[in-house]
Amino acid sequence: MVVEGVRQLQPYQGGKPIEELERELGIRNIVKLASNENPLGASPRALEAINQQMKNIARYPDGSGFSLKSAIAGHLSVKADQVSLGNGSNEILELLARLFLQPGLNAVMSQHAFIVYPLAVTALNAEVRQTPAINFGHDLDAMLAAIDSKTRMVFIANPNNPTGTWLNHQAINAFMDRVPENVIVVIDEAYFEYVSETGFASALSLLDSYPNLVVTRTFSKAYGLAGLRVGYSVSSREIAELLNRIREPFNINSLALCAAEAALSDISFLEKSRQLNDAGMRQLERGAAERGLDFIPSIGNFICIRFPGDVNDLYRQLLCKGVIVRPIGVYGLNEHLRVSVGLEEENSKFLSAVSELMA
Numbered sequence: 577m578v579v580e581g582v583r584q585l586q587p588y589q590g591g592k593p594i595e596e597l598e599r600e601l602g603i604r605n606i607v608k609l610a611s612n613e614n615p616l617g618a619s620p621r622a623l624e625a626i627n628q629q630m631k632n633i634a635r636y637p638d639g640s641g642f643s644l645k646s647a648i649a650g651h652l653s654v655k656a657d658q659v660s661l662g663n664g665s666n667e668i669l670e671l672l673a674r675l676f677l678q679p680g681l682n683a684v685m686s687q688h689a690f691i692v693y694p695l696a697v698t699a700l701n702a703e704v705r706q707t708p709a710i711n712f713g714h715d716l717d718a719m720l721a722a723i724d725s726k727t728r729m730v731f732i733a734n735p736n737n738p739t740g741t742w743l744n745h746q747a748i749n750a751f752m753d754r755v756p757e758n759v760i761v762v763i764d765e766a767y768f769e770y771v772s773e774t775g776f777a778s779a780l781s782l783l784d785s786y787p788n789l790v791v792t793r794t795f796s797k798a799y800g801l802a803g804l805r806v807g808y809s810v811s812s813r814e815i816a817e818l819l820n821r822i823r824e825p826f827n828i829n830s831l832a833l834c835a836a837e838a839a840l841s842d843i844s845f846l847e848k849s850r851q852l853n854d855a856g857m858r859q860l861e862r863g864a865a866e867r868g869l870d871f872i873p874s875i876g877n878f879i880c881i882r883f884p885g886d887v888n889d890l891y892r893q894l895l896c897k898g899v900i901v902r903p904i905g906v907y908g909l910n911e912h913l914r915v916s917v918g919l920e921e922e923n924s925k926f927l928s929a930v931s932e933l934m935a
């Protein structure tokens with residue numbers, strides 16, 4: 577009885593929760609470097625805002641998200657009616673797919689791209705068109721070549737998860753110039769706030785030139801609010817208006833709304849998070865190099881390290897030592913593990929565990 581697209585689906589597998597490993601092994605002091613979360617937690621301003629908001633939780637949230645949308649619009653210098661809120665940016669990705677796809681149509685994406693894209697497309701029984709990666713990153717020429725008259729969407733993560741690879745502004749601009757106007761291009765900037773690479777630029781500045789462009793962002797990564805589920809897109813007014821038709825009436829809860837708004841204003845927390853990430857990334861890169869391990873250069877808050885031998889076995893052995901990382905076989909990467917950048921001592925614990933297991 578189940579619709580065809582859903583029959584083919586494998587459920588999304590997130591990073592293993594700390595409590596689950598505690599339950600399974602009866603161990604403590606677990607280090608989780610598996611879901612690209614902010615190791616500093618959330619901004620104190622966000623926590624304070626949640627405390628204040630608690631007394632109102634008997635009330636429905638503001639379904640229009642007026643205050644948060646206005647804050648985002650001010651922060652990004654766009655109009656509030658271009659902003660759409662989602663229960664995580666994940667929800668926005670799914671809503672966009674529902675707006676533009678149906679059986680007989682297709683969406684183009686790269687090999688090794690964020691796995692939520694094929695999930696969202698397959699669930700609608702539309703076709704996933706994957707193009708081969710180059711150097712683990714998106715090959716925009718191949719993606720252009722894959723577009724045909726049945727293509728309605730292109731998904732690009734910049735930087736991409738799990739590879740950490742990225743596309744510069746010129747490449748994105750040239751791509752947008754060549755994509756047909758009736759193909760919606762989603763540029764997923766979930767890690768934007770972590771990027772310190774000069775030469776990287778947001779696609780937001782292209783929105784005025786390309787009405788078929790949608791940029792998504794999230795409060796789950798650098799802003800440290802993954803547990804609250806809130807993300808957003810910036811698009812043309814027309815697309816925002818369409819998203820507003822199909823979203824749930826109260827898709828963002830009131831604690832998430834106020835915490836996200838407070839987090840947005842805490843520039844120093846964000847700066848501290850970025851600096852910690854830069855230092856932690858150098859620590860992991862050095863640690864990998866010292867152990868003779870290859871890695872994919874990443875500008876996100878995670879890095880894919882290649883290991884000799886069976887990585888699933890190594891993953892399980894790391895679990896036994898209380899270190900959770902992410903196997904990425906479902907991304908077609910069977911020789912790498914993805915490691916999120918943690919606190920200095922967490923990165924050290926991971927590197928020491930690797931040394932012991934490799935010895």
Ligand SMILES: *Cc1c(COP(=O)(O)O)cnc(C)c1O
Pocket residue numbers: 612663664665666667690733736737764766793794795796802805806807
């Ligand atoms: C983590 C992630 C997201 C979604 O996160 P939400 O928590 O749903 O906002 C989206 N895209 C990429 C590439 C990600 O890595």
